[in-house]
Amino acid sequence: xxxxxxxxxxxxxxxxxxxxxxxxLAYQKHFHEEYSIGLIDEGETSAWCDGTLLxxxxxxxxxxxxxxxxxxxxxxxxxxxxxxxxxxxxxFKGLNHTELGQLDIPYLLEEGxxxxxxLQINRTMEALISKGTPLEIETALIELVQALVSQxxxxxxxxxxxKEDQKYVKLIKEYLHAHFDENVTLEQLENEASISRFHLVxxxxxWSHLPPHAYQILLRINHAKLELTxxxxxxxxxxxxxFYDQSHFSKAFVKIVGATPQKYAxxx
Numbered sequence: 001x002x003x004x005x006x007x008x009x010x011x012x013x014x015x016x017x018x019x020x021x022x023x024x025l026a027y028q029k030h031f032h033e034e035y036s037i038g039l040i041d042e043g044e045t046s047a048w049c050d051g052t053l054l055x056x057x058x059x060x061x062x063x064x065x066x067x068x069x070x071x072x073x074x075x076x077x078x079x080x081x082x083x084x085x086x087x088x089x090x091x092f093k094g095l096n097h098t099e100l101g102q103l104d105i106p107y108l109l110e111e112g113x114x115x116x117x118x119l120q121i122n123r124t125m126e127a128l129i130s131k132g133t134p135l136e137i138e139t140a141l142i143e144l145v146q147a148l149v150s151q152x153x154x155x156x157x158x159x160x161x162x163k164e165d166q167k168y169v170k171l172i173k174e175y176l177h178a179h180f181d182e183n184v185t186l187e188q189l190e191n192e193a194s195i196s197r198f199h200l201v202x203x204x205x206x207w208s209h210l211p212p213h214a215y216q217i218l219l220r221i222n223h224a225k226l227e228l229t230x231x232x233x234x235x236x237x238x239x240x241x242x243f244y245d246q247s248h249f250s251k252a253f254v255k256i257v258g259a260t261p262q263k264y265a266x267x268x
Contacts, residue, residue, distance in 0.1 A: 004259045006267035007128045009137055014091040017128050018084045020258065025080070026073045029210055030256045033222045034086040037063040037148065039121045043080035046073045051209060054108060061109050061117045063148065067173075069209045083125050087141070110152045120144035168193050169207050172200065176212060180219035181242045186212070221256045224249070228265045237261070 004025070007017040016034070029048070044057045048071040049064065056062055064070050066089055074080040109117060124140040126132075171193045176184065186197040189212060193200055205211050210218070220241040227237045238249035238261075253261045 004263075006259075006264065007125075008268065009128060009134055011134045012138060014088040015128075015137070015141065016086040017125055018086070018258075019081075019125070019129075020083070021081045022258070025258050027071055027258065028255050029069050029071045029214070030218050030221075031067045031069050032064065032086060033066055033226075034088050035063070035066055035092070036084055036086050037061065037117075037121060037144065038082055038084040039118055041081040041083065043078040043082075044075045045080070046075070047071070048073075056108065059114075059118065061114050061121065083121065085121065085124060085141070085144075092145075109148075109155055113147065113150065113152050113155070116147045117144060120147055165203055165207055168195055168200070168203055172204055172212065173208070173215070176216050176219060180216055180223065181240065183242070184212070184216060217252055218256065221253055224253065224261065225257065225264065228261060229268050231265065231268070234261045234265065 003021055005019045007019070009015065039061050040056055040058050042058050044055065047054045047056045047062060049062070050068055050070065054062075120140060120143050124137060124144055127137040127140050172189050175189060175192045179188075186200070189200055190197045195203070201211060204215075208215055220243070224237050224241050227240070228234070234249075235246050238246045241249075243249035243252070250260055250262075253259075253264070257264055259267075
């Protein structure tokens with residue numbers, strides 16, 4: 001049966017897992033607040049990551065740091081299954097500075113490293129699904145991260161931004177994060193970044209791969225996910241994050257999360 005399922009362990013609030021067995025599910029450009037590590041179990045996908053289009057086949061691991069834009073479109077007429085781990089950034093505070101720096105790189109991995117990470121993803125998922133102990137689950141997760149951050153010159157890195165561009169994009173993003181639930185205007189962003197709105201839109205889209213309004217919608221959906229874990233009314237959350245009605249909220253949520261707000265809330 002085609003389905004999307006979420007898994008959690010109450011004593012490990014920094015971790016969420018997702019398993020997708022739905023061949024018709026594609027994701028538009030989006031990002032996660034968490035560090036995400038995925039494994040394709042079956043099928044093949046066109047994976048767009050921060051400006052680069054990749055073909056990713058079954059057995060491959062792919063990961064993204066928080067707020068890195070990506071999209072996924074499985075190939076037609078193929079069975080499609082994958083699993084994904086979402087890890088909140090605060091959990092990584094136990095890593096040293098070098099390891100933390102390496103986490104900023106989205107990987108398509110060298111074959112030997114890919115095989116090691118694939119094994120650890122499966123172990124972590126199996127522990128979660130089978131209701132393993134928190135000790136077992138977190139140990140498997142740590143072993144996965146240790147394998148993921150090990151250096152390998154054949155890993156694929158993403159394009160870095162120019163320092164000047166970073167300054168402007170950072171200011172715009174910070175403003176949108178602080179005012180994601182408001183009706184932000186280009187005039188406000190123009191004043192915040194001290195560049196013209198024409199240059200602002202071009203620069204933001206070049207490095208964020210979305211215009212500012214679409215980026216703001218992603219922020220709203222990511223915040224809504226957090227609020228849904230608190231078992232709050234969906235209509236209340238929709239209004240709080242700036243959607244004019246629950247139907248509009250639900251359509252936007254499905255495009256990014258792969259499940260309706262109702263189904264996501266019930267999985268918690």
